[in-house]
Amino acid sequence: xxxxxxxxxxxxxxxxxxxxxxxxxxxxxxxxxxxxxxxxxxxxxxxxxxxxxxxxxxxxxxxxxxxxxxxxxxxxxxxxxxxxxxxxxxxxxxxxxxxxxxxxxxxxxxxxxxxxxxxxxxxxxxxxxxxxxxxxxxxxxxxxxxxxxxxxxxxxxxxxxxxxxxxxxxxxxxxxxxxxxxxxxxxxxxxxxxxxxxxxxxxxxxxxxxxxxxxxxxxxxxxxxxxxxxxxxxxxxxxxxxxxxxxxxxxxxxxxxxxxxxxxxxxxxxxxxxxxxxxxxxxxxxxxxxxxxxxxxxxxxxxxxxxxxxxxxxxxxxxxxxxxxxxxxxxxxxxxxxxxxxxxxxxxxxxxxxxxxxxxxxxxxxxxxxxxxxxxxxxxxxx
Amino acid sequence: xxxxxxxxxxxxxxxxxxxxxxxxxxxxxxxxxxxxxxxxxxxxxxxxxxxxxxxxxxxxxxxxxxxxxxxxxxxxxxxxxxxxxxxxxxxxxxxxxxxxxxxxxxxxxxxxxxxxxxxxxxxxxxxxxxxxxxxxxxxxxxxxxxxxxxxxxxxxxxxxxxxxxxxxxxxxxxxxxxxxxxxxxxxxxxxxxxxxxxxxxxxxxxxxxxxxxxxxxxxxxxxxxxxxxxxxxxxxxxxxxxxxxxxxxxxxxxxxxxxxxxxxxxxxxxxxxxxxxxxxxxxxxxxxxxxxxxxxxxxxxxxxxxxxxxxxxxxxxxxxxxxxxxxxxxxxxxxxxxxxxxxxxxxxxxxxxxxxxxxxxxxxxxxxxxxxxxxxxxxxxxx
Numbered sequence: 001x002x003x004x005x006x007x008x009x010x011x012x013x014x015x016x017x018x019x020x021x022x023x024x025x026x027x028x029x030x031x032x033x034x035x036x037x038x039x040x041x042x043x044x045x046x047x048x049x050x051x052x053x054x055x056x057x058x059x060x061x062x063x064x065x066x067x068x069x070x071x072x073x074x075x076x077x078x079x080x081x082x083x084x085x086x087x088x089x090x091x092x093x094x095x096x097x098x099x100x101x102x103x104x105x106x107x108x109x110x111x112x113x114x115x116x117x118x119x120x121x122x123x124x125x126x127x128x129x130x131x132x133x134x135x136x137x138x139x140x141x142x143x144x145x146x147x148x149x150x151x152x153x154x155x156x157x158x159x160x161x162x163x164x165x166x167x168x169x170x171x172x173x174x175x176x177x178x179x180x181x182x183x184x185x186x187x188x189x190x191x192x193x194x195x196x197x198x199x200x201x202x203x204x205x206x207x208x209x210x211x212x213x214x215x216x217x218x219x220x221x222x223x224x225x226x227x228x229x230x231x232x233x234x235x236x237x238x239x240x241x242x243x244x245x246x247x248x249x250x251x252x253x254x255x256x257x258x259x260x261x262x263x264x265x266x267x268x269x270x271x272x273x274x275x276x277x278x279x280x281x282x283x284x285x286x287x288x289x290x291x292x293x294x295x296x297x298x299x300x301x302x303x304x305x306x307x308x309x310x311x312x313x314x315x316x317x318x319x320x321x322x323x324x325x326x327x328x329x330x331x332x333x334x335x336x337x338x339x340x341x342x343x344x345x346x347x348x349x350x351x352x353x354x355x356x357x358x359x360x361x362x363x364x365x366x367x368x369x370x371x372x373x374x375x376x377x378x379x380x381x382x383x
Numbered sequence: 384x385x386x387x388x389x390x391x392x393x394x395x396x397x398x399x400x401x402x403x404x405x406x407x408x409x410x411x412x413x414x415x416x417x418x419x420x421x422x423x424x425x426x427x428x429x430x431x432x433x434x435x436x437x438x439x440x441x442x443x444x445x446x447x448x449x450x451x452x453x454x455x456x457x458x459x460x461x462x463x464x465x466x467x468x469x470x471x472x473x474x475x476x477x478x479x480x481x482x483x484x485x486x487x488x489x490x491x492x493x494x495x496x497x498x499x500x501x502x503x504x505x506x507x508x509x510x511x512x513x514x515x516x517x518x519x520x521x522x523x524x525x526x527x528x529x530x531x532x533x534x535x536x537x538x539x540x541x542x543x544x545x546x547x548x549x550x551x552x553x554x555x556x557x558x559x560x561x562x563x564x565x566x567x568x569x570x571x572x573x574x575x576x577x578x579x580x581x582x583x584x585x586x587x588x589x590x591x592x593x594x595x596x597x598x599x600x601x602x603x604x605x606x607x608x609x610x611x612x613x614x615x616x617x618x619x620x621x622x623x624x625x626x627x628x629x630x631x632x633x634x635x636x637x638x639x640x641x642x643x644x645x646x647x648x649x650x651x652x653x654x655x656x657x658x659x660x661x662x663x664x665x666x667x668x669x670x671x672x673x674x675x676x677x678x679x680x681x682x683x684x685x686x687x688x689x690x691x692x693x694x695x696x697x698x699x700x701x702x703x704x705x706x707x708x709x710x711x712x713x714x715x716x717x718x719x720x721x722x723x724x725x726x727x728x729x730x731x732x733x734x735x736x737x738x739x740x741x742x743x744x745x746x747x748x749x750x751x752x753x754x755x756x757x758x759x760x761x762x763x764x765x766x
Binding site: 125180187294 | 512
């Protein structure tokens with residue numbers, strides 16, 4: 001048995017069969033406190049109930065991208081599952097500039113299937129409300145409310161700034177009433193838009209990959225919230241990775257950056273196509289479509305396009321908050337921290353990211369495609 | 384004991400003390416079916432639990448506008464309360480062109496207090512989620528989803544059209560994909576925006592008035608939903624009443640119409656001022672304001688204004704759906720039905736109302752004040 005020290009919240013172990021060295025399982029258990037902080041930082045074990053609930057749901061709609069669960073116990077706050085020994089954390093792979101040809105295809109499937117099948121389009125209102133009750137994860141939601149949407153935007157003692165980051169840039173967010181109002185709108189939406197059962201923390205550290213497979217792990221922040229929160233988390237972390245490569249003046253880096261931007265574009269485009277396809281297929285199979293009968297043709301299509309445009313705007317707003325909190329908040333990302341011995345370089349990349357975040361937050365309703373967002377990212381690097 | 388036959392859903396009685404003729408109480412009981420339809424139309428008694436829950440909440444924040452409750456039993460689905468014998472239904476008073484000088488003041492207080500104190504700004508997330516669970520009223524929400532947001536917009540057998548209403552006008556809603564998409568967005572918002580504990584059916588038949596007092600009654604559709612749904616219901620029914628008077632060519636009618644428009648303007652303006660005042664007062668009393676610390680001055684104000692603008696847009700969208708459903712759906716209003724012997728006149732008023740509804744639905748984000756909405760109503764009458 002080997003303890004895994006990656007996570008902050010929970011205990012994790014790989015248990016190997018001494019008789020057959022290829023046989024191993026992954027064991028995760030939530031103590032009634034935050035693991036890395038110790039018993040003086042209590043946190044309820046509700047998070048493991050939420051994780052088990054999410055693993056069960058996600059496996060039911062998208063089994064090929066979930067680790068197989070062998071045993072689960074809400075009472076013990078423990079889950080024993082497939083050990084993904086042949087896979088690496090996506091963030092690490094992206095930092096090492098590995099090409100992952102299946103990434104957009106797989107993650108768009110995960111998003112489309114998990115978000116559609118838990119939405120008001122697929123579930124009866126009765127089942128939807130039951131899912132909301134069952135998926136209550138209040139303590140973890142509060143952590144997100146504070147650490148993603150509040151502390152990074154005020155002078156909070158837990159914030160951690162790169163000393164080379166200019167105060168003017170920090171102030172352009174924290175002291176900009178318009179930016180602050182948009183962030184507060186996203187926080188309010190996080191708390192008041194229970195659209196679908198989310199992963200809840202879908203950054204590139206919650207995905208494991210190899211050339212053939214993609215797995216989504218660690219849904220301990222899962223709750224019923226706005227679809228754009230999961231999509232935005234992924235997009236935010238992919239753009240962060242983009243800025244961590246785009247400053248390099250090599251052909252290899254330029255090619256990798258093109259692949260990253262193409263992947264973000266594909267991720268959204270494929271998500272949209274798959275979500276629309278699930279929706280159309282579902283409504284063909286039921287008698288009463290969500291918006292009532294279409295009397296002219298084109299009615300359902302018009303609503304569905306408007307709906308996906310709203311999901312895109314929400315995703316950009318949430319992506320912006322996620323990008324900002326990784327720079328001004330306490331939780332950092334390795335994509336930028338790898339440069340911590342060159343704080344000026346790190347500050348340059350952080351500034352590009354923050355400027356992008358402000359733009360896609362404040363003008364999120366004006367963007368109708370990822371192509372325009374990609375153009376913005378490229379322009380910010382070219383300055 | 385006298386049975387009251389006003390309501391469709393529940394049994395209602397006035398019980399008078401034979402010894403003291405001025406002493407009476409009002410008794411309301413929900414059977415496990417829709418009263419007017421009989422036992423072959425089952426409906427759970429959840430609606431009385433929701434009504435009791437709403438009466439308790441509304442009384443706690445706004446006691447002067449709620450009938451006093453003497454006895455309540457969820458098990459018996461019964462409530463015994465103050466008999467409002469000195470008050471009349473607001474809709475009836477408006478049809479009779481009675482001036483009600485306290486109306487905007489009182490209803491704006493009811494809206495500001497009930498909506499603010501059940502919002503994410505006033506409640507902890509834990510208490511908010513508890514309120515959502517406790518206020519589940521799924522069966523009644525389903526009735527609204529169907530009868531307000533779906534049936535009136537398709538060729539549904541339950542719809543009931545004025546035979547004098549032009550098919551072109553009906554088609555301009557039912558066969559307009561853009562209008563239909565906006566209605567679907569409002570339906571989706573109704574189901575996916577649990578902002579505050581609503582009355583849930585706040586039309587002018589759910590308000591009782593005399594010159595001195597205003598009471599809000601019958602919250603059997605209460606649930607946690609979008610703030611704009613309650614505000615929109617009131618506004619919709621006030622504009623419906625406006626169109627029922629505005630065609631008359633008398634000075635008295637013109638004066639009454641001016642009072643109605645002023646009342647709608649006051650209702651919104653006073654609601655906004657009171658909501659903002661409750662919010663500011665509440666955040667002065669707590670350590671951590673919703674959006675974090677204001678570092679420059681003006682930050683909280685910017686968000687609060689943007690938030691209220693969103694509530695106004697939502698209110699207009701919901702008002703539009705409510706106006707349309709009273710004309711194309713099954714449930715009619717006396718404001719127009721009083722003219723049923725002159726179907727052409729009725730159709731003219733219905734057409735004005737439908738044209739207004741389309742405009743404030745589709746362009747709801749463009750309206751920044753009720754003054755512009757009032758101007759639209761006046762222009763539609765002048766055509």
